[in-house]
Each structure stands twice: as structure tokens, then as C-alpha cells.
Amino acid sequence: MSILARNFNFHYLAICYSVLLVPLASCSSFKAKTVFKSNSSAGPSSFQIEKISIELSASDIIQARCAGCHGTDSQGFGDIKNITSLAFLRERNLIVPGDSENSPLVRILKSGYMPKGQIMPAEEQQIIAAWIQTGANEVPDNLRLPEKRSSAEILNLIQKDISEIKGQKLELANQRYVNFSYLNHEKITLSETRQLRLALSKILNSLSWGDKIFAPVSINESNLIFRIDLSKLQWTQVTWGAIAAAYPYARTPSSSAEALQRQDIAAELGTSVPIVRGDWLLKALSEPDLYYRVLQIPLEIADLEFALGVDVTRNLNERNVARVGIRNSFVSTNNRLIERHPTRFGAYWKSYDFASTSGRASIFDFPVGPIALNMNFFEPETFIQDGGEIIFNLPNGLQAYVIVDSNGRRIDVAPVTVVQDPLRIQHDVVNGISCISCHAQGMNRNIDSVRASVSANPSLFRPDTFAAVDSMHKLNSEMNEIFDLDDARFQAALLAIGGEQVVGEPITPVYYRYQSQLSIDDLARELGLTTLELNEKSNSNPALKSLIDSIEENGLITRSNFELKFSEIVGQL
Ligand code: HEC
Ligand code: HEC
Numbered sequence: 001m002s003i004l005a006r007n008f009n010f011h012y013l014a015i016c017y018s019v020l021l022v023p024l025a026s027c028s029s030f031k032a033k034t035v036f037k038s039n040s041s042a043g044p045s046s047f048q049i050e051k052i053s054i055e056l057s058a059s060d061i062i063q064a065r066c067a068g069c070h071g072t073d074s075q076g077f078g079d080i081k082n083i084t085s086l087a088f089l090r091e092r093n094l095i096v097p098g099d100s101e102n103s104p105l106v107r108i109l110k111s112g113y114m115p116k117g118q119i120m121p122a123e124e125q126q127i128i129a130a131w132i133q134t135g136a137n138e139v140p141d142n143l144r145l146p147e148k149r150s151s152a153e154i155l156n157l158i159q160k161d162i163s164e165i166k167g168q169k170l171e172l173a174n175q176r177y178v179n180f181s182y183l184n185h186e187k188i189t190l191s192e193t194r195q196l197r198l199a200l201s202k203i204l205n206s207l208s209w210g211d212k213i214f215a216p217v218s219i220n221e222s223n224l225i226f227r228i229d230l231s232k233l234q235w236t237q238v239t240w241g242a243i244a245a246a247y248p249y250a251r252t253p254s255s256s257a258e259a260l261q262r263q264d265i266a267a268e269l270g271t272s273v274p275i276v277r278g279d280w281l282l283k284a285l286s287e288p289d290l291y292y293r294v295l296q297i298p299l300e301i302a303d304l305e306f307a308l309g310v311d312v313t314r315n316l317n318e319r320n321v322a323r324v325g326i327r328n329s330f331v332s333t334n335n336r337l338i339e340r341h342p343t344r345f346g347a348y349w350k351s352y353d354f355a356s357t358s359g360r361a362s363i364f365d366f367p368v369g370p371i372a373l374n375m376n377f378f379e380p381e382t383f384i385q386d387g388g389e390i391i392f393n394l395p396n397g398l399q400a401y402v403i404v405d406s407n408g409r410r411i412d413v414a415p416v417t418v419v420q421d422p423l424r425i426q427h428d429v430v431n432g433i434s435c436i437s438c439h440a441q442g443m444n445r446n447i448d449s450v451r452a453s454v455s456a457n458p459s460l461f462r463p464d465t466f467a468a469v470d471s472m473h474k475l476n477s478e479m480n481e482i483f484d485l486d487d488a489r490f491q492a493a494l495l496a497i498g499g500e501q502v503v504g505e506p507i508t509p510v511y512y513r514y515q516s517q518l519s520i521d522d523l524a525r526e527l528g529l530t531t532l533e534l535n536e537k538s539n540s541n542p543a544l545k546s547l548i549d550s551i552e553e554n555g556l557i558t559r560s561n562f563e564l565k566f567s568e569i570v571g572q573l
Pocket of ligand 2: 326328329330331332336338339349350351389390391401402403414420421422429430431432434435436438439442443444445446
């Protein structure tokens with residue numbers, strides 16, 4: 001589900017193991033009928049079923065490889081915004097059911113033209129071809145989830161779960177519920193629910209200072225309602241308080257039996273917000289303010305370094321860091337310097353970013369820095385950075401992110417003059433989500449050009465500058481070993497979040513889907529009404545009426561408007 005295929009450092013994913021649970025050997029000698037064996041002892045529970053369907057496998061692959069750039073929530077590159085729709089693939093003549101050989105889609109994949117910037121394993125191409133050859137059918141309905149559950153059913157499930165955990169040694173006050181079940185409406189597939197589970201686990205553990213990965217517990221078969229334990233994430237009641245305060249959907253219709261049930265649950269768990277919507281939680285936790293608050297990132301980056309036991313000044317003074325001076329960055333329009341320090345949890349990487357390439361913003365003309373006391377760089381030869389980005393390992397091995405300004409103070413969004421995120425309409429790099437999308441596999445590698453440039457012109461620099469570059473800018477082979485180690489740590493943690501290989505980046509699609517605008521039908525669904533009921537209610541509900549009136553030219557309502565009005569609307573329902 002990676003929304004962005006990077007044209008750098010794409011890691012080959014052992015998708016044969018991860019999606020299909022069959023040995024690679026049989027993957028390479030692919031045969032449509034034999035590959036999709038189910039895990040024989042398994043009953044028809046959610047995660048085994050999908051492995052017997054070629055339709056689902058193909059749909060998984062298209063979702064993971066293409067939807068990021070051509071899905072409904074994507075930018076729709078090449079004017080394709082609905083690649084996951086079978087009807088669209090037929091209409092555009094991309095597939096000829098029953099004839100894979102003459103299907104342009106197969107040719108596009110074979111030629112390597114798409115997925116853009118990625119290497120798609122041959123096994124995946126074969127699955128797509130086999131799917132087309134066998135008729136290019138829709139995912140069978142029995143592999144989709146049942147219809148949406150009513151809120152009464154959801155509350156019943158949660159109450160049942162609470163009564164069950166009372167028998168276990170779990171502190172009730174630390175239990176919370178995350179509910180994705182309203183997403184059920186679109187008959188989402190089981191593979192999508194699996195991605196939701198991974199997304200939730202990834203974001204929670206990415207904001208945890210605990211040393212172990214904690215997987216949220218699914219309380220129902222279709223994996224759409226989860227229980228989380230605050231203490232396992234090292235979160236406190238204060239942490240939850242911040243989340244609850246930001247939650248726009250806390251208000252529920254008063255007067256009904258449902259309201260009483262909700263009050264019971266709230267009382268049992270000792271919080272006014274015991275259940276939150278999963279898509280909102282994913283979105284809210286993956287960007288500031290909550291991202292920084294929950295992770296407790298201090299305002300001054302020096303305080304974070306202190307907490308991690310990283311002495312940047314001393315390391316630089318002793319020239320004891322690994323640096324890569326990048327001429328052509330994949331994200332920054334200008335040159336860029338990245339630098340690694342070890343910590344007790346793994347790595348602390350920081351970048352020095354520049355808003356231009358001239359004068360003191362050129363790391364080729366000014367190859368050492370930053371200007372600071374006690375670093376003993378020759379001041380006239382030091383660069384002056386405009387900001388920076390930081391990646392560090394949490395105790396559980398996952399990565400955390402920070403953007404800083406030129407003074408080393410934490411900021412939420414990087415100036416577009418410095419770095420850009422092509423996924424976002426404004427191209428702004430937002431801390432958290434932007435980093436999560438692009439650093440889905442861990443480190444992003446680039447090569448050093450400063451070392452060669454400085455050694456080619458030794459007479460231009462003082463000997464101590466020359467020596468500093470020589471000891472800090474490592475050879476590419478040495479850097480690759482370092483990158484490998486850091487990647488391995490992150491990949492191991494990723495494997496632990498859901499107990500299976502994560503294909504693509506699971507948080508990003510949920511984030512953008514949540515942020516996308518709502519049609520009138522979406523609006524009705526999110527309020528638990530039919531479109532007809534919505535229209536009727538709007539006559540007697542001024543808040544709803546004014547929200548509907550705020551409809552944009554494109555016939556859609558913004559998510560932020562809906563969030564703002566939600567409480568008032570519910571109060572009048
Ligand atoms: C990183 C983004 C990205 C991903 C991932 C991606 N595409 Fe594309 N796709 C593009 C862009 C950009 C274009 C526009 C043409 C170009 O720039 O080459 C495009 C164009 C296309 C076109 C139109 C080609 C034409 O010439 O009219 C098709 C069909 C297509 N993509 C299919 C796919 C399929 C199938 C996948 C998944 C296997 C995929 N793409 C994955 C970015 C992407
Ligand atoms: C559009 C993709 C993209 C986004 C968004 C992005 N990065 Fe990166 N990042 C890269 C690439 C590519 C590199 C490799 C160096 C280069 O080419 O600039 C990199 C390198 C880094 C490095 C040096 C370590 C390494 O992986 O090589 C740090 C630190 C870093 N990024 C932090 C961040 C933070 C923090 C964010 C979010 C605020 C972020 N990045 C967002 C693509 C991205």
C-alpha cells in the first residue's frame with residue numbers, strides 16, 4: 001500500500017512469503033492452481049481465507065503497488081485515479097479478461113515502466129497475469145467483510161470484552177478501544193483490514209518509549225475493533241487526556257439506550273473517551289501537535305539529544321561521526337549533509353538542510369560545520385544551515401522523526417524551499433506523516449560527493465578542514481554497512497508490529513483517505529444515516545444544514561469542516 005514508490009532504495013519484499021505464505025520455490029515456478037494453497041489446518045478465519053483467492057492476491061498487489069499513485073485517495077498520476085476498480089481497468093482497455101498476453105497491463109508491468117520507480121517481483125507479475133488469464137474476476141463476496149455493524153452491536157462487543165478482561169490481570173483504567181468498524185460500509189476486503197491492523201500497530205508503537213512492541217488486541221473476528229493498553233505503550237492518563245481532548249467525535253446522541261451503554265463503558269474504564277475512531281486516531285497521531293506531544297519531543301533538540309545520550313558537540317569535536325555530503329538530494333532542491341551518531345537504542349541521524357546552494361549554503365565550498373562553540377571547525381570555512389531533519393530509533397527499534405529550524409528548535413512543517421513531499425498537494429513536509437511515507441523501509445541512501453570534491457582541491461582548504469572532512473566523510477562502502485545495520489533494526493521492528501511482513505506503508509493510505517473530502521453519501525454514512533434520512537434531518541438540524549451548505553464547488557465537504565461541526569450536529573440529531 002505504499003503510497004509513494006521511491007525511485008531510490010526500494011527494498012525487494014518477499015511477497016511470496018508474506019502475502020501468499022508459500023515457499024519462494026513454488027512462487028518462481030508459478031502455477032495458478034497450486035500456489036494459492038490455504039494453510040491447511042486453518043479454518044475460514046480472516047487471515048487464511050485470502051490465501052486461496054487469486055482475485056484477492058491480485059487485488060492486494062494492485063492495492064500495494066499502484067494505489068498510492070493511482071488510487072482514489074492519490075494524486076492520480078497519468079490521469080488514473082481508480083486503478084483498483086475492475087470496471088475502470090476494463091474500460092481503459094488495460095486488461096483483456098482471459099487473455100493476459102494481449103493485456104496492456106501485463107506488458108506495462110513486464111517492461112518495468114510501472115510501477116514507477118519500483119522493481120516489481122516477477123512473482124507478482126505472474127499473479128496479475130494469472131488473474132487476467134483466469135477471467136479477471138472480482139474478489140468473491142465471501143472474502144469481503146459482512147455488512148456494517150450497528151453501533152449497538154459494537155458497544156455490545158466492547159462490553160463483552162470488558163467483562164472478559166476483568167478475569168485477566170489487566171488494569172481496566174489502562175484499556176481503550178479503537179474502532180474501525182464504520183469503515184465496513186464499503187465492503188472492504190480482509191486484506192484491507194489486515195493493513196488497518198498493521199497501520200494501527202505501527203503508529204502506536206512509533207509513539208512509544210516502551211522497549212517492546214505491543215500489538216493491539218483484536219476483539220472481534222473481522223479485526224475492526226481493537227483494545228489497546230496504555231501502559232504497554234508507556235502512555236499515561238495524561239497522554240490519553242491529550243488525545244481525548246483533540247477527539248472531535250466524542251459527542252454521541254444523548255437520550256438513547258446507546259448513551260447509557262456508553263456511559264457504562266466510560267465509567268468502567270474511568271475516561272470520558274473510552275472508544276475512538278481508528279482512522280482519526282491514525283491521522284491525529286501521525287502529525288503535530290499530537291505526534292510531538294505523545295512522543296514527548298522537547299522544544300529544543302539539544303534536550304532530546306541529552307535524553308538519548310547523544311553528545312553531538314563532543315562527537316563533532318572528536319570528528320567521531322559518519323557523514324554523507326549529498327550533491328543531488330532526492331528530496332531537497334539543494335545540497336544536503338547527513339550525519340549519524342550512535343545511541344543506546346540504535347541510531348540518531350540528522351540532516352543539515354539548505355535553502356539555496358550559494359555562499360555558506362554550499363557544503364562543497366564550506367565543507368565543515370556547523371558554527372558552534374567547542375567544535376573547532378575553522379569558522380570561515382563552515383556552512384550555515386537553514387534547518388534539519390532527524391530520525392532516531394526508539395527503544396523498540398522503530399523510527400521517530402523531528403524537523404528543526406536553523407536554531408535547533410522543533411518545528412511542525414519544513415519550509416518548501418528546503419525540502420518537499422510530492423505526496424502532498426502543497427508539497428509541504430509535515431513532521432510524522434511525510435517522514436513515515438518516505439522512510440517506510442528505514443533509511444534512504446544517497447552517496448557522498450564532498451569527500452572527493454575536497455580531496456580534488458586540497459589547496460582551497462586549510463589542512464584541518466581537509467582532515468576533518470577526511471575523518472568524517474566515510475567511503476560509500478563503509479556507509480552502506482552502516483545503512484544496512486540501521487535498516488535491519490527497523491525491519492525487525494516492523495516485522496514485530498504485526499507478526500508478518502509489512503507490504504508497503506500501511507499508515508499513509510488511511511491518513512489520506514481520512515483527510516479526503518466527503519460526499520453527501522459519505523456524510524450520511526459517517527453520521528449513521530441513510531442519504532434520505534440525512535436530507536430529512538437537515539431541515540430540523542441547523543448545524544447539519546450549514547455544513548451541507550458549505551459544500552465546495554466540487555460537490556464535496558472538507559473533513560475539517562465536518563470535524564468542526566460534528567458535535568453540534570449530533571447535539572441536534
Ligand atoms: C510512484 C508513483 C506511481 C506508481 C507507484 C505507479 N504509477 Fe503508473 N504512473 C505514474 C505516473 C507519474 C504516470 C504518468 C506517466 C509517466 O510519468 O510516466 C503513470 C502512468 C500510468 C499509466 C498510463 C500510461 C500511459 O502511458 O498512458 C498506467 C496504465 C499506469 N501508470 C499503471 C500503473 C500500474 C498498473 C501501477 C502498479 C503496478 C502503477 N502505475 C504504479 C506513477 C506511478
Ligand atoms: C519525499 C521523500 C522524503 C520525505 C517526505 C522525507 N524524507 Fe528523509 N530522506 C529522503 C531521502 C531520499 C533521503 C536520502 C538523502 C537525500 O537524497 O536527500 C533522506 C534522508 C534523510 C535523513 C538521513 C538518513 C537517511 O535515511 O539517509 C534523515 C535524518 C531524514 N531523511 C529525515 C527525515 C524526516 C525527519 C522527515 C520528515 C519530516 C523526512 N526525512 C521526510 C526522503 C524523504
